Amino acid sequence: MWPDGNLERFDERFVMGVDPQYANQVDPENGRILKQQYSRNATLADLPDFINATLQTYQAYFIPQGYSDSWRGYMPYAHRLEPGMKLFNIRTQAQYTIDEVVVDRHGDRTDEVLLSGATSDADPPEISDTLIFDKDCGVKFSRCTPRSTEGVDHEATAERKDTVSAWEAWIDYSVLEEQPAVSDPSAAQRMKIGIKPLYRETVETGDPHLVEERYGQWFDARVRFDLWGATGGQVEDLVYWFLKYFKLNHWVLQYNGIQQMLFLRRGQDQPVGIWRSRLYHRALDFFVRTEHQFSATFRRLDHINVSVRLRQDRFMEEYEAALTGRPSYTGLAPTIRYINE
Numbered sequence: 155m156w157p158d159g160n161l162e163r164f165d166e167r168f169v170m171g172v173d174p175q176y177a178n179q180v181d182p183e184n185g186r187i188l189k190q191q192y193s194r195n196a197t198l199a200d201l202p203d204f205i206n207a208t209l210q211t212y213q214a215y216f217i218p219q220g221y222s223d224s225w226r227g228y229m230p231y232a233h234r235l236e237p238g239m240k241l242f243n244i245r246t247q248a249q250y251t252i253d254e255v256v257v258d259r260h261g262d263r264t265d266e267v268l269l270s271g272a273t274s275d276a277d278p279p280e281i282s283d284t285l286i287f288d289k290d291c292g293v294k295f296s297r298c299t300p301r302s303t304e305g306v307d308h309e310a311t312a313e314r315k316d317t318v319s320a321w322e323a324w325i326d327y328s329v330l331e332e333q334p335a336v337s338d339p340s341a342a343q344r345m346k347i348g349i350k351p352l353y354r355e356t357v358e359t360g361d362p363h364l365v366e367e368r369y370g371q372w373f374d375a376r377v378r379f380d381l382w383g384a385t386g387g388q389v390e391d392l393v394y395w396f397l398k399y400f401k402l403n404h405w406v407l408q409y410n411g412i413q414q415m416l417f418l419r420r421g422q423d424q425p426v427g428i429w430r431s432r433l434y435h436r437a438l439d440f441f442v443r444t445e446h447q448f449s450a451t452f453r454r455l456d457h458i459n460v461s462v463r464l465r466q467d468r469f470m471e472e473y474e475a476a477l478t479g480r481p482s483y484t485g486l487a488p489t490i491r492y493i494n495e
Contacts, residue, residue, distance in 0.1 A: 196411030335372035
């Protein structure tokens with residue numbers, strides 16, 4: 155994550171040569187960039203925010219032509235391009251409108267577009283600028299409640315027919331389950347790793363009277379992305395568009411603290427009732443591993459007060475011990491003697 159709070163764009167790892175620490179991130183033997191290191195720690199609470207941010211910058215990725223017309227360029231990762239769609243420049247706060255989408259000789263739309271500024275003084279976007287679609291354009295993302303908890307199930311008798319309708323694409327996110335991580339999910343006897351919080355380190359707080367201890371625990375989760383489209387063909391295209399997005403942006407999620415995220419399976423293509431019932435539905439499940447970290451602050455012990463009281467032990471003499479039961483004494487009176495005499 156950059157200092158301004160924005161996540162890295164999926165292509166920014168390929169320009170690490172401008173980083174002053176580049177020499178420390180390259181293998182001197184082969185010149186290849188070393189594996190990305192985690193810049194922070196993240197949990198499932200952060201994942202939907204990361205997905206939303208990377209989806210926005212990915213689908214609105216713009217490459218200006220520059221040499222002929224600065225307002226003309228390519229948007230190779232947009233799921234769908236239509237004239238009238240609006241874009242927003244994060245750096246300059248400028249707004250743009252797609253005036254034209256170039257078609258090929260077969261009449262199919264390409265990824266080449268012609269932009270125009272919303273105001274007369276707006277400058278065309280530069281190649282280093284990050285654009286995002288307006289809230290009413292592009293693929294929309296939201297977090298939702300799983301259907302099982304809403305009491306909404308698949309409708310076996312429901313029917314969907316492709317009709318001429320406006321293009322629409324939604325991606326809903328939900329957590330299906332989360333549990334302590336296991337060493338090998340496919341093993342017969344799965345061993346849970348870090349089922350108890352593990353001590354990580356002790357950190358100085360800057361206060362001479364306080365000390366901070368950090369702990370962490372691994373968790374595995376299964377999350378679901380419910381994909382929706384106006385027609386069966388649209389949502390089918392959305393499935394493979396989303397998988398391509400994930401492959402290109404996977405490193406961004408890991409770099410920002412998601413320890414591991416893998417595609418598990420695709421769900422059944424069944425109609426769904428009530429919940430977005432007018433749209434076609436596809437389900438994709440992913441495996442996610444995160445580390446929950448927490449810290450505890452303690453007062454440092456400056457001195458210890460010890461209170462000691464001298465105790466004298468004593469025992470009785472002149473008695474006969476019975477084989478069973480309580481001891482019986484002789485006729486002599488027992489004598490008490492202190493052990494330190």
